[in-house]
Amino acid sequence: MTPQHPSRLPTVPQILLLALMIIGVIFMFVHVLGLAIQLALLVSWFLVMGLGKFLKLDYHSMQQGLTHGISQGMDAILVLVAVGALIGSWMAGGVVPNIIYLGLSVMSPHIFLLAAFFVCMVTSLATGTSFGTAGTAGIAMMGIGAGFDLPAPLVAGAVISGAYVGDKLSPLSDTTVMTASLCKVNIIDHIKSMLYVSIPAITIAGLMFLLVGLSYGQHGNVGRAQEVMHALSQHYVIAWYMLLPAAAVIALLVLRLPSVPVICFGALLGVVWACVFEQMSPVAAFSTLYQGNHVQSDLNFLNILLNRGGIASMLEVILLVMLALGLGGLMEVTGVLTTISNGLQRWAHSLGRLGLSTLFAGFLGNFLGGAAYVSLITASTITAKNYDELGVDRRVLSRNTEAGGTITTPMTPWTDGGVFMATTLGVSTAAYLPFLWYHMLVLLISALYCYTGWCCFQGSGSQAKAVESSQKNSTSSIVLDAD
Structure with missing residues (x-):
C-alpha cells in the first residue's frame, strides 16, 4: 500500500x-x-x-513511509551480511593473506597506488559490485599498502576510487541498470554517455595516484614488506591454489550470477580452505563466518589487519543503514523531498543550473536517504522534466544522475556505501574523503560540461518514449547485483 x-x-x-x-x-x-x-x-x-x-x-502513514524506505535498501543489507561472512572465512582460510603476500612480492611502493586503483577498477568493471570489490581486492590492497608503510587513508582512496569506476560504468552494476531504467535511456547509450566523463576522470586520477605514489615510494619501507611476508608465511600456507576461491567468485560474478549467493558460496569456500589447508576444525572454521578471524602475530598492525570480518562485524553497519534508510522514507512521505524537488525545478532554467541541480539532488538523496538507491531516484525524478523542456537529451540526465547519486554515496558517512567502505577498509570516511580523486573529478567534469555545453547532447521530450522499449529489452537479461 x-x-x-x-x-x-x-x-x-x-x-x-x-x-x-x-x-x-x-x-x-x-x-x-x-x-x-x-x-x-x-x-x-x-x-x-x-x-x-x-x-x-497520521502515524500509520509515516510508519509505512519508514518501512518503505528501509525496504529499498534490503539488497544492500543482504550483501553486507554476505561480505561480512566472506571476509571472515577468507582471512581464516588464507585467501586474503595469500593475495597480500603475492602483492608484496611483485609490486613496489612507487607504483602501488596506481596498481591498487587499476586492480580495483578492473575487478569492479568485471563484477559490477563496489562492495564485493572492496571486500575482496580492497582489503588485500590495504594489507599490501600497510606492508609498504603507505598512509591507510591514501590507499583507501585508491581502492574506493577504483571500486566505483565499475559501480558507475559496468553493465553488471545494479546502479548502472537502475539509472538507465529510471531515466528511460538505453543502457549501452547510458554507458557511452558516461565515458565522456569517466575516461578523463580515470586518466587524471590514475596520473595523480602515480605521481603521489612515486613521491611516497621514495620512503616506502621494503624491509617492512619483507617482515610482513615472513609473518604471513609463518601463519598461513602460501601457494597458488590458495587464490582459487577468489578466482571462482570473480568468475561467477563475471558470468552475471546474482551477487549474494555467489559471495556466500565464496564464503563457504573459505571455510573449506580453512579446514583443509589451515588445519582448523570445522566448528572453528564455520564460526569465522559469524565471529570473524582471530590470529596472533608478533606484528600488531598485522593482527589488526587480519583479525576482522564475520557477520557480527556488520551488525552495527546494517543498523546504521536501516536507520538512515528509514529517515529517507520519512523525508519522502512527509513531503520534504517533494518540496525540494519543486524548488529545484523552478531554479534550474539553464543548462548549467540543470546539471548542478541533478548533482545536488543525487547528493541530497544520499544525505537524507542513506543509500544510492534513494539518491538515484531523487536525482532522476526531481530534474527529468526540466531536461525535456530545455531539449537536453536524457543521456545527459542519466550521466548526471549517476554522478550525483552513485559517486557521492561513499562520500557521505552514514550511507550504506560510506559505512561499508569505512568498516571494511578500517579507515573513516573523513580520513579517506580527501583522496577520492576519481569521485571529485567526475563531479567537477560533469558540472563543467553542463556550464560549457560540452558533450551535452540535444534531445526532446519524446526521446524517453522512443527508448523505453529498447531499455526493457536491454535490461531484461541482466541480473541485478547489489553493490
Missing part, C-alpha cells in the same frame, strides 16, 4: 529548520557526547515525525 502524503507540503523555512535540527543532533551526539550515530539518526526519526504531525499526517 502506498503511504498517504500530507494534504499540504512543508515550506522551505520548515525544511531548513528541520535540517539544522538534524545536523545539530548528529553533531551533538557524535562529536560532543561521544554517542553512536545510530542514536542520532533514531532521534532524527522523531524530529521528522514531529513535522509530519504538524502537517496533519
Whole structure:
C-alpha cells in the first residue's frame, strides 16, 4: 500500500529548520557526547515525525513511509551480511593473506597506488559490485599498502576510487541498470554517455595516484614488506591454489550470477580452505563466518589487519543503514523531498543550473536517504522534466544522475556505501574523503560540461518514449547485483 502524503507540503523555512535540527543532533551526539550515530539518526526519526504531525499526517502513514524506505535498501543489507561472512572465512582460510603476500612480492611502493586503483577498477568493471570489490581486492590492497608503510587513508582512496569506476560504468552494476531504467535511456547509450566523463576522470586520477605514489615510494619501507611476508608465511600456507576461491567468485560474478549467493558460496569456500589447508576444525572454521578471524602475530598492525570480518562485524553497519534508510522514507512521505524537488525545478532554467541541480539532488538523496538507491531516484525524478523542456537529451540526465547519486554515496558517512567502505577498509570516511580523486573529478567534469555545453547532447521530450522499449529489452537479461 502506498503511504498517504500530507494534504499540504512543508515550506522551505520548515525544511531548513528541520535540517539544522538534524545536523545539530548528529553533531551533538557524535562529536560532543561521544554517542553512536545510530542514536542520532533514531532521534532524527522523531524530529521528522514531529513535522509530519504538524502537517496533519497520521502515524500509520509515516510508519509505512519508514518501512518503505528501509525496504529499498534490503539488497544492500543482504550483501553486507554476505561480505561480512566472506571476509571472515577468507582471512581464516588464507585467501586474503595469500593475495597480500603475492602483492608484496611483485609490486613496489612507487607504483602501488596506481596498481591498487587499476586492480580495483578492473575487478569492479568485471563484477559490477563496489562492495564485493572492496571486500575482496580492497582489503588485500590495504594489507599490501600497510606492508609498504603507505598512509591507510591514501590507499583507501585508491581502492574506493577504483571500486566505483565499475559501480558507475559496468553493465553488471545494479546502479548502472537502475539509472538507465529510471531515466528511460538505453543502457549501452547510458554507458557511452558516461565515458565522456569517466575516461578523463580515470586518466587524471590514475596520473595523480602515480605521481603521489612515486613521491611516497621514495620512503616506502621494503624491509617492512619483507617482515610482513615472513609473518604471513609463518601463519598461513602460501601457494597458488590458495587464490582459487577468489578466482571462482570473480568468475561467477563475471558470468552475471546474482551477487549474494555467489559471495556466500565464496564464503563457504573459505571455510573449506580453512579446514583443509589451515588445519582448523570445522566448528572453528564455520564460526569465522559469524565471529570473524582471530590470529596472533608478533606484528600488531598485522593482527589488526587480519583479525576482522564475520557477520557480527556488520551488525552495527546494517543498523546504521536501516536507520538512515528509514529517515529517507520519512523525508519522502512527509513531503520534504517533494518540496525540494519543486524548488529545484523552478531554479534550474539553464543548462548549467540543470546539471548542478541533478548533482545536488543525487547528493541530497544520499544525505537524507542513506543509500544510492534513494539518491538515484531523487536525482532522476526531481530534474527529468526540466531536461525535456530545455531539449537536453536524457543521456545527459542519466550521466548526471549517476554522478550525483552513485559517486557521492561513499562520500557521505552514514550511507550504506560510506559505512561499508569505512568498516571494511578500517579507515573513516573523513580520513579517506580527501583522496577520492576519481569521485571529485567526475563531479567537477560533469558540472563543467553542463556550464560549457560540452558533450551535452540535444534531445526532446519524446526521446524517453522512443527508448523505453529498447531499455526493457536491454535490461531484461541482466541480473541485478547489489553493490
